[in-house]
Amino acid sequence: MAGVKDFGLSDKGVTRLAYTDLDFAAQAWLLEQVKDLNLTVTEDAVGNTFLRRPGIDNSLPPIAMGSHLDTVIQAGAYDGIVGVVGALEALYMLRDEKLTAPVEIIIFKAEESSRFGYATMGSKLMTGSATPEQLSQGTKKNDKSFVEVLRENGYNPDNYAEAIKKPGYYKCFLEIHIEQGKVLDETGEQIGIVHNIAAPTRFKIIVDGMADHSGATPMGFRKDALVAGAKLILAVQKAAEEEASKGTVATVGVVDVEPSSINVVPGKVTLWVDLRGVDNASIAKALDKIQHAMANVVDSDKVIVSQEMLTADKPVALSDDLAYEFAKICEEMGVKYRHMNSGAGHDAMHMVKLAPTSMLFIPCKEGISHNPAEYAKLEDICVGVEVLAKMVKKIAQ
Amino acid sequence: MAGVKDFGLSDKGVTRLAYTDLDFAAQAWLLEQVKDLNLTVTEDAVGNTFLRRPGIDNSLPPIAMGSHLDTVIQAGAYDGIVGVVGALEALYMLRDEKLTAPVEIIIFKAEESSRFGYATMGSKLMTGSATPEQLSQGTKKNDKSFVEVLRENGYNPDNYAEAIKKPGYYKCFLEIHIEQGKVLDETGEQIGIVHNIAAPTRFKIIVDGMADHSGATPMGFRKDALVAGAKLILAVQKAAEEEASKGTVATVGVVDVEPSSINVVPGKVTLWVDLRGVDNASIAKALDKIQHAMANVVDSDKVIVSQEMLTADKPVALSDDLAYEFAKICEEMGVKYRHMNSGAGHDAMHMVKLAPTSMLFIPCKEGISHNPAEYAKLEDICVGVEVLAKMVKKIAQ
The missing domain is CATH 3.40.630.10 (Zn peptidases)
Structure with missing residues (x-):
């Protein structure tokens, strides 16, 4: 029909x-x-x-x-x-x-x-x-x-x-x-x-690393934005899992990689995050944990991480x-x-x-x-x- | 000039x-x-x-x-x-x-x-x-x-x-x-x-999960292909780091997410991997570790993972x-x-x-x-x- x-x-x-x-x-x-x-x-x-x-x-x-x-x-x-x-x-x-x-x-x-x-x-x-x-x-x-x-x-x-x-x-x-x-x-x-x-709280996490040749750059010399990004994807998941009993959920639905080439270490990665719940305190707690993880990868992965708020509805x-x-x-x-x-x-x-x-x-x-x-x-x-x-x-x- | x-x-x-x-x-x-x-x-x-x-x-x-x-x-x-x-x-x-x-x-x-x-x-x-x-x-x-x-x-x-x-x-x-x-x-x-x-060994890792609404799907009910993919990005990094003394390197340079929407749990993720070295045994060892990680996320994340070889030069x-x-x-x-x-x-x-x-x-x-x-x-x-x-x-x- x-x-x-x-x-x-x-x-x-x-x-x-x-x-x-x-x-x-x-x-x-x-x-x-x-x-x-x-x-x-x-x-x-x-x-x-x-x-x-x-x-x-x-x-x-x-x-x-x-x-x-x-x-x-x-x-x-x-x-x-x-x-x-x-x-x-x-x-x-x-x-x-x-x-x-x-x-x-x-x-x-x-x-x-x-x-x-x-x-x-x-x-x-x-x-x-x-x-x-x-x-x-x-x-x-x-x-x-x-x-x-x-x-x-x-x-x-x-x-x-x-x-x-x-x-x-x-x-x-x-x-x-x-x-x-x-x-x-x-x-x-x-x-x-x-x-x-x-209501969704939505934001972008932007990871700035260093684009380098994937064959000629030893592991120890890299600032791989995607490796840092992967840690943050898991941190978003963990933050929501810890708040699951309050009905809070979080998702990374979009990943933009630059330059997106199989032979280049990713220089920049943008993650689009969607965080939701009916409990304001729980949402705030999850967001806090995600931001804590962002600070951690700055130290561990020598990248620059910034956040851009898209919506923060109640x-x-x-x-x-x-x-x-x-x-x-x-x-x-x-x-x-x-x-x-x-x-x-x-x-x-x-x-x-x-x-x-x-x-x-x-x-x-x-x-x-x-x-x-x-x-x-x-x-x-x-x-x-x-x-x-x-x-x-x-x-x- | x-x-x-x-x-x-x-x-x-x-x-x-x-x-x-x-x-x-x-x-x-x-x-x-x-x-x-x-x-x-x-x-x-x-x-x-x-x-x-x-x-x-x-x-x-x-x-x-x-x-x-x-x-x-x-x-x-x-x-x-x-x-x-x-x-x-x-x-x-x-x-x-x-x-x-x-x-x-x-x-x-x-x-x-x-x-x-x-x-x-x-x-x-x-x-x-x-x-x-x-x-x-x-x-x-x-x-x-x-x-x-x-x-x-x-x-x-x-x-x-x-x-x-x-x-x-x-x-x-x-x-x-x-x-x-x-x-x-x-x-x-x-x-x-x-x-x-x-010489590069290049392959795609394809993770099949389940696309779901990002707001209405509790954390415990998800098969998030990107969360599994993030674990594999880190596994590729770790495998190469452990073989770094042999000059082996590995990179995930491209990530395709489907459907790639901020309000949908990713249903499918494709990672493009580039693995290289001058030591055949070391390359094989890194590849083996990556494949081991692929088997692990099948268990832990309830996703289906497959691999598609692109090149495997010596x-x-x-x-x-x-x-x-x-x-x-x-x-x-x-x-x-x-x-x-x-x-x-x-x-x-x-x-x-x-x-x-x-x-x-x-x-x-x-x-x-x-x-x-x-x-x-x-x-x-x-x-x-x-x-x-x-x-x-x-x-x-």
């Missing part, structure tokens, strides 16, 4: 990076499929898209739902997409209902950090949490910056402030998403109700009121659910600035995500959509 | 990869500068170039000199170039001499492995030591293969055998080259006479007769010299198949090479060229 997943699909999964032609084409295709919903489509100054269903009283703040259509490199077909398609499906379920408040589906741009080094860019911009200029700092070697890409696609980055929405603009924000973890898959519960979102608490409302709906429906936290970041964590916000998790197989093997059962997604639709109906009446 | 170095020069040094437009342009420019030598220029089926000065008896096998014009990424201005320009300079010194034998300067193609993953490709092809097909196995992600590049530049890879020269074709082969090590710079000797060339002995002839010339000139080995590989190591071969090393500052800071004193190069010219005259008379 045709789907959003077809845009960027290869034998290595789905790759549909933000603001690429594939990203725009996927959205255009999806909007074409739901024309019969007669939604009013608007776009803000940075590319976030809004699909509005009018209410009886359009002076009321709209109930918002939504998620994103962009993916990481070599992704699956569910992350983000379930939240957009699920929200549309909820509108189909509510088609014959008379709702007092308007409802709006938001398709956030660039939720994944795979292209620009920053996550949840669309919701950051919409909530005034960052400027396009700030989101251009993490540009990878040989890549275009976010500001350049905005211009290239007909958006004027100077007008970014026009995209900022004020607190109270929405009545609430509701996001449905696959868990991207193993908890629901293992416990057999069909719904996760999210109370806190772990864990975010969602609305307990909405969470207990969701729980009530699940109970009425006889659906097994669980109160839980989110290890992954989501657009919802910025939307708390605008309105009470809540999230529903759908189980995904073995917790696999950001991987072509990502999978969620259609029946689980349908249950989530039904819970979502009931919630919208309840609030919008 | 204009020079070969200008082709590919930026603020990050010289980058003139083999078979690029820059590579061809540098050679064309150089040939233009030496037109007054009236050399006959020919090219073989794979792009090696031959500059011939006729002798009195052209039925005699020519005396060959030469080196290469291609560079690594972010290189200096001396590696290879000194051997080509030095040989031309020697011909200027011998301009008024009547020489019985013809003399030929060879400009070898693709001595550096930076583009195709294999070194000394031109001399390998010329001596029948490899086929274009074999030299296309190491193609890096997103790069064109060697066979494709040959075709693109008007060479027919199917005709590669036409480039192969037979043993006895040359009288001898002489190469002058910067040392790319620190020995001569530290001892103050002006000439190194090379007896053995360490150390090569050059001509002792020519070496002692060089020593005699140095003594006659009052030049301080040293008998030594080469840690780096050179085209000379394949030319031993065709003719007695010898190499001269010129000191280079702090042993720095494959780096923009590479530097050799003009006076040292001139001494080397004079020794070379005297040798050619002696043999060609």
